[in-house]
Amino acid sequence: xxxxxxxxxxxxxxxxxxxxxxxxxxxxxxxxxxxxxxxxxxxxxxxxxxxxxxxxxxxxxxxxxxxxxxxxxxxxxxxxxxxxxxxxxxxxxxxxxxxxxxxxxxxxxxxxxxxxxxx
Amino acid sequence: xxxxxxxxxxxxxxxxxxxxxxxxxxxxxxxxxxxxxxxxxxxxxxxxxxxxxxxxxxxxxxxxxxxxxxxxxxxxxxxxxxxxxxxxxxxxxxxxxxxxxxxxxxxxxxxxxxxxxxx
Numbered sequence: 285x286x287x288x289x290x291x292x293x294x295x296x297x298x299x300x301x302x303x304x305x306x307x308x309x310x311x312x313x314x315x316x317x318x319x320x321x322x323x324x325x326x327x328x329x330x331x332x333x334x335x336x337x338x339x340x341x342x343x344x345x346x347x348x349x350x351x352x353x354x355x356x357x358x359x360x361x362x363x364x365x366x367x368x369x370x371x372x373x374x375x376x377x378x379x380x381x382x383x384x385x386x387x388x389x390x391x392x393x394x395x396x397x398x399x400x401x402x403x
Numbered sequence: 404x405x406x407x408x409x410x411x412x413x414x415x416x417x418x419x420x421x422x423x424x425x426x427x428x429x430x431x432x433x434x435x436x437x438x439x440x441x442x443x444x445x446x447x448x449x450x451x452x453x454x455x456x457x458x459x460x461x462x463x464x465x466x467x468x469x470x471x472x473x474x475x476x477x478x479x480x481x482x483x484x485x486x487x488x489x490x491x492x493x494x495x496x497x498x499x500x501x502x503x504x505x506x507x508x509x510x511x512x513x514x515x516x517x518x519x520x521x522x
Contacts, residue, residue, distance in 0.1 A: 285465075285470075285479065287470055287472055287476050287477065287478040288478070289473075290476065290477070291475055307479050309452070309453050309481075310431065310450065311430075332429050334426070338475075346404075354408075356409045357407060357409065358407050359405070360404065360426050360428045360433075361404070362404060362428075380499060381428075
């Protein structure tokens with residue numbers, strides 16, 4: 285039961301689109317991820333997903349509109365909703381989602397990270 | 404599925420120790436709460452609880468040690484662990500916990516808030 289300093293944890297890795305597990309509660313993981321560039325359209329069949337922007341900006345494209353997140357803003361993407369995260373510049377994002385969640389959801393491609401590192 | 408700006412939401416209320424629901428995902432609520440002073444020793448029988456300090460400082464006393472959280476730090480208090488939150492000065496805290504969670508856990512007193520406001 286150690287506390288987590290977000291800035292320190294984000295400073296401990298540099299790769300993009302590779303969420304790191306930094307805590308767990310109930311059936312969920314808290315993950316930290318650095319994003320840069322465009323991800324992959326996907327949805328999660330059974331999991332709602334929280335994106336909290338800790339640093340930078342994150343655009344989440346939905347099929348019918350865009351959500352622009354700045355530092356200190358979060359959104360919950362409900363299960364089943366297709367989304368495409370895009371970060372023009374590097375962004376640091378906290379994710380909260382069920383342990384069963386795969387980063388690319390219903391899609392399996394070179395962006396899929398099945399085994400997550402713990403930091 | 405609207406985004407939430409933390410600073411804006413914290414600016415919308417002023418009362419202490421009264422968590423406001425600002426989002427939900429899976430079986431959990433995201434709550435925002437302002438803290439000042441000392442709370443009540445309690446534990447949650449079946450729920451792990453996340454405290455993320457957005458502004459200010461938060462001391463969480465456990466029976467065997469203290470955890471001091473500053474801005475940008477979080478801790479997960481596992482179910483069953485007695486804790487006592489104390490904020491010497493006003494602190495703004497994001498909580499994440501199962502919907503079933505009562506703020507005073509196993510204790511019912513004047514600090515208990517059974518019906519939470521949504522903001």
